[in-house]
Amino acid sequence: MSDQTLSNSAGDTGDSASTSQVRIQLSTRHPDIALPENPGPILVNTNLRRYALSTLVNALLQSEKPIPFEFLINGTFLRTTLDQYLTANGISAEITLNVEYVRAIIPPVYLASFQHDEWVSSVDVLSKTSPAAIWAGNAGTKVPGQERILSGCYDGLLRVWNMSSEVIATSPSADEGGAHSAILAAKFISPTQIASSGLDRTVRTWEYSEDADGFSASITPKLELHGHKMAVNSLAVHHPSSRILSTSQDHSIRFWSTKKSEAPPTPENLLPSTSFKSSKRQKTGSSPTTATRGSLSELKSHTGQVSDTIFAPNDHTVAYSSSWDHTVKTWDLPSSRCIDTRSTSAALFSLTALPSLNLLAAGSVARHITLIDPRASATTVSAMTLRGHSNAVVSLAVDPQNSYGLVSGSHDGTCRVWDVRSGTSGNEGKVGHSLYCIERESAKGRGKIAAGEGVKVFSVCWDSDVGIVSGSEDKRMQINRGKGIVGEQPS
Amino acid sequence: NIDPESLLPKLPSPEELRPFPTSCYTIFRGHEARVRSLAIDPSGSFVASGGDDGMVRIWQLFTGHQIWSVKLSKEEAVNAVRWRPGTDAVILAAATGEDVYLIAPPMSENDIDPELHVKSRELVDAGWGYAANGASGKAKKEPATQWVRPGSSLQDKGVLVKFSLRKTVKVIAWHRRGEYFSTVSPQGQSSAVAIHTLSKHLTQLPFRKLKGLAQSAQFHPSKPIFFVATQRMIRSYDLSRQELIKIIQPGARWISSFDVHPGGDNLIVGSYDKRLLWHDLELSVRPYKTLRYHQKAIRAVKFHPGGLPLFADASDDGSLQIFHGKVVSDMMENASIVPLKVLKGHQIKKELGVLDVDWHPTEPWCVSAGADGTCRLWA
Numbered sequence: 071m072s073d074q075t076l077s078n079s080a081g082d083t084g085d086s087a088s089t090s091q092v093r094i095q096l097s098t099r100h101p102d103i104a105l106p107e108n109p110g111p112i113l114v115n116t117n118l119r120r121y122a123l124s125t126l127v128n129a130l131l132q133s134e135k136p137i138p139f140e141f142l143i144n145g146t147f148l149r150t151t152l153d154q155y156l157t158a159n160g161i162s163a164e165i166t167l168n169v170e171y172v173r174a175i176i177p178p179v180y181l182a183s184f185q186h187d188e189w190v191s192s193v194d195v196l197s198k199t200s201p202a203a204i205w206a207g208n209a210g211t212k213v214p215g216q217e218r219i220l221s222g223c224y225d226g227l228l229r230v231w232n233m234s235s236e237v238i239a240t241s242p243s244a245d246e247g248g249a250h251s252a253i254l255a256a257k258f259i260s261p262t263q264i265a266s267s268g269l270d271r272t273v274r275t276w277e278y279s280e281d282a283d284g285f286s287a288s289i290t291p292k293l294e295l296h297g298h299k300m301a302v303n304s305l306a307v308h309h310p311s312s313r314i315l316s317t318s319q320d321h322s323i324r325f326w327s328t329k330k331s332e333a334p335p336t337p338e339n340l341l342p343s344t345s346f347k348s349s350k351r352q353k354t355g356s357s358p359t360t361a362t363r364g365s366l367s368e369l370k371s372h373t374g375q376v377s378d379t380i381f382a383p384n385d386h387t388v389a390y391s392s393s394w395d396h397t398v399k400t401w402d403l404p405s406s407r408c409i410d411t412r413s414t415s416a417a418l419f420s421l422t423a424l425p426s427l428n429l430l431a432a433g434s435v436a437r438h439i440t441l442i443d444p445r446a447s448a449t450t451v452s453a454m455t456l457r458g459h460s461n462a463v464v465s466l467a468v469d470p471q472n473s474y475g476l477v478s479g480s481h482d483g484t485c486r487v488w489d490v491r492s493g494t495s496g497n498e499g500k501v502g503h504s505l506y507c508i509e510r511e512s513a514k515g516r517g518k519i520a521a522g523e524g525v526k527v528f529s530v531c532w533d534s535d536v537g538i539v540s541g542s543e544d545k546r547m548q549i550n551r552g553k554g555i556v557g558e559q560p561s
Numbered sequence: 562n563i564d565p566e567s568l569l570p571k572l573p574s575p576e577e578l579r580p581f582p583t584s585c586y587t588i589f590r591g592h593e594a595r596v597r598s599l600a601i602d603p604s605g606s607f608v609a610s611g612g613d614d615g616m617v618r619i620w621q622l623f624t625g626h627q628i629w630s631v632k633l634s635k636e637e638a639v640n641a642v643r644w645r646p647g648t649d650a651v652i653l654a655a656a657t658g659e660d661v662y663l664i665a666p667p668m669s670e671n672d673i674d675p676e677l678h679v680k681s682r683e684l685v686d687a688g689w690g691y692a693a694n695g696a697s698g699k700a701k702k703e704p705a706t707q708w709v710r711p712g713s714s715l716q717d718k719g720v721l722v723k724f725s726l727r728k729t730v731k732v733i734a735w736h737r738r739g740e741y742f743s744t745v746s747p748q749g750q751s752s753a754v755a756i757h758t759l760s761k762h763l764t765q766l767p768f769r770k771l772k773g774l775a776q777s778a779q780f781h782p783s784k785p786i787f788f789v790a791t792q793r794m795i796r797s798y799d800l801s802r803q804e805l806i807k808i809i810q811p812g813a814r815w816i817s818s819f820d821v822h823p824g825g826d827n828l829i830v831g832s833y834d835k836r837l838l839w840h841d842l843e844l845s846v847r848p849y850k851t852l853r854y855h856q857k858a859i860r861a862v863k864f865h866p867g868g869l870p871l872f873a874d875a876s877d878d879g880s881l882q883i884f885h886g887k888v889v890s891d892m893m894e895n896a897s898i899v900p901l902k903v904l905k906g907h908q909i910k911k912e913l914g915v916l917d918v919d920w921h922p923t924e925p926w927c928v929s930a931g932a933d934g935t936c937r938l939w940a
């Protein structure tokens with residue numbers, strides 16, 4: 071695409087009376103790509119598609135480097151010619167169409183798979199733009215020049231990978247101070263700190279350090295945090311305040327400090343292995359070299375497994391949580407009080423926030439994602455429902471470059487990419503459909519997979535540098551990334 | 562001229578009766594032969610299953626990850642697994658051949674709260690003292706069986722107690738308070754139905770003269786009443802007075818299983834002659850409704866235990882059927898029963914299909930055990 075074609079296209083839009091035409095009114099919600107002056111309704115040929123409209127907007131913007139745009143008409147992305155759109159929706163070409171343009175969301179193309187020995191339960195990325203690196207950068211800490219991916223695995227091990235699919239560090243085995251069974255959650259707290267949790271009821275923090283050459287690194291146990299009575303499903307970390315939140319099958323959330331000096335001692339009765347045969351205890355008991363601590367507080371109010379939690383994006387003294395008890399709760403952390411409860415129609419398995427929209431997204435057992443406005447002023451529980459998955463939605467992450475975008479991971483074996491501007495209104499309120507569906511590369515040629523068998527996605531992470539990283543029952547971590555300019559008809 | 566159809570009460574459509582399970586979410590693979598029995602634990606997090614491979618396995622509910630297993634027998638099938646009710650302890654009863662085991666599964670070394678595990682072990686072990694001291698003074702006759710340690714290799718796995726009955730045990734049912742459980746050995750004649758007291762390690766045989774072959778037994782959810790099904794009848798007994806209350810006559814030729822509604826006044830009965838029968842005990846000893854949907858024998862029936870108006874059956878035709886079944890407290894009004902969904906997925910192996918079904922304690926989710934060696938979660 072050259073500047074020349076751009077201006078040619080723009081020049082074409084007004085003439086050619088032989089084909090049918092329609093008036094469009096262009097608009098956008100993003101000031102940085104807004105037109106310098108409102109051009110009013112523009113008469114265009116109805117045979118135009120997304121690409122030609124994108125060319126037109128770039129011409130109006132006089133962009134030096136063309137930006138690929140997508141077009142929303144009545145909440146639906148244009149995937150056909152305008153004429154086909156009008157026909158399909160029974161709209162007369164006589165009216166002026168309101169057309170909203172947005173930066174195109176690039177289709178995520180398969181890049182690589184990193185093989186593990188067991189199911190991959192959790193993934194996280196350390197890059198220049200990841201939260202852990204931004205916190206560290208703000209604090210003046212050096213961030214590694216290259217991207218790193220962290221995986222938690224059902225074999226009980228954490229691994230840090232480079233982008234060439236090489237493991238540069240592995241956490242120690244249970245005998246040497248590592249986790250006792252499957253890891254369920256893993257996150258970078260900072261470029262030198264990792265948090266993990268799992269079936270062994272324990273939250274752990276680790277020192278992560280890379281050799282100067284960057285080819286090898288180590289993961290060393292730092293703190294064992296005891297308090298949960300059942301498996302610890304998920305973690306949220308906030309480095310500036312040295313805080314961790316964990317959620318458990320035991321219906322509770324616990325709040326922890328990553329600082330040894332700040333954390334209370336572990337209650338004696340909560341230490342593992344006190345009740346088991348002494349012979350085994352000696353073999354697999356907690357490592358004497360790793361310090362153990364208890365939680366700062368316990369957040370109790372849910373009546374089912376707590377599936378996920380996040381710190382409020384703009385206030386680390388507030389947390390949100392989702393539970394099998396169907397609710398999303400808001401917590402005031404200093405007082406450990408539940409200050410708000412939103413009930414939905416089904417068990418919730420995952421949670422994330424869309425900060426600029428003041429919305430929370432909760433993934434449900436009932437195959438959908440519910441968008442919830444947690445503010446006290448909100449009048450409806452569900453602002454929108456995203457539909458398309460065919461099994462529980464167990465992991466959510468936001469698009470790092472589009473405040474309206476998110477990705478979901480499901481036990482159906484897919485990740486789906488959504489833009490909440492896209493949706494249609496129906497009986498049950500506004501319903502959104504996914505833009506892209508990422509399948510498992512390991513499932514290629516297997517057709518439709520019943521119950522997501524062998525390919526269930528357990529975790530998904532979206533980083534602007536690395537792309538969409540997902541961990542699955544297929545024992546692989548898969549990377550997909552938007553590449554190049556969007557095609558005429560992405561599928 | 563009135564259309565008689567128009568006089569019938571209009572049934573709501575399945576769409577209006579959501580939520581109920583509609584599709585398979587998880588397939589649990591691991592058993593090397595038929596899965597005979599399965600049950601979701603009282604916390605709603607795990608599934609226990611037992612099968613022809615002599616194994617008991619415990620799985621994470623949604624991921625299908627197997628977290629624990631034990632081999633109870635080299636030759637015999639595990640025919641029944643049932644969790645003790647209540648979340649104060651984690652105790653599983655399992656039957657293989659003539660043997661019944663009580664297990665405090667430690668999952669894996671550090672995966673269970675030590676306090677909860679200690680409590681579970683204490684509850685199972687409490688009866689040792691009674692067997693040694695109390696029994697000699699009180700018991701009039703020889704106990705029906707001795708409760709013993711199962712041997713160190715099983716004890717290391719958390720299998721803490723074993724006792725043997727005279728014939729193969731096919732059914733285990735707990736009393737809601739977790740102090741008593743019953744077993745049924747259809748070929749056991751005078752010892753076919755046994756009631757066991759956990760805290761005393763005591764087995765009693767209250768039905769010395771049972772008419773017919775025992776098939777299943779259940780405790781009433783709130784009253785001291787005990788139900789025993791033989792091939793054609795279900796008898797209810799007053800446990801405190803030790804007398805027969807009622808003989809329920811489903812009209813089936815061979816009852817396979819039955820379940821008591823959490824409210825206590827309604828029963829569902831499944832039969833090998835393909836029938837599912839709903840009994841309103843206040844109404845009649847005859848069925849209130851007969852449902853014939855399956856092509857083959859019905860193996861198991863189960864009410865939702867946690868207040869959702871749902872029940873399910875499992876059949877050798879390879880399917881489960883989900884029904885809406887709402888019990889109304891109004892004496893003038895009868896239960897409304899609506900078929901909601903047929904769940905298909907299990908393969909039929911040697912004429913056998915789905916052998917057991919259980920519900921999640923609170924959610925509209927159920928699990929099924931298949932002759933195809935899989936368990937499945939439906940939601």
Ligand SMILES: [Mg+2]
Nearest residue numbers: 891892894895
């Ligand atoms: Mg009635």
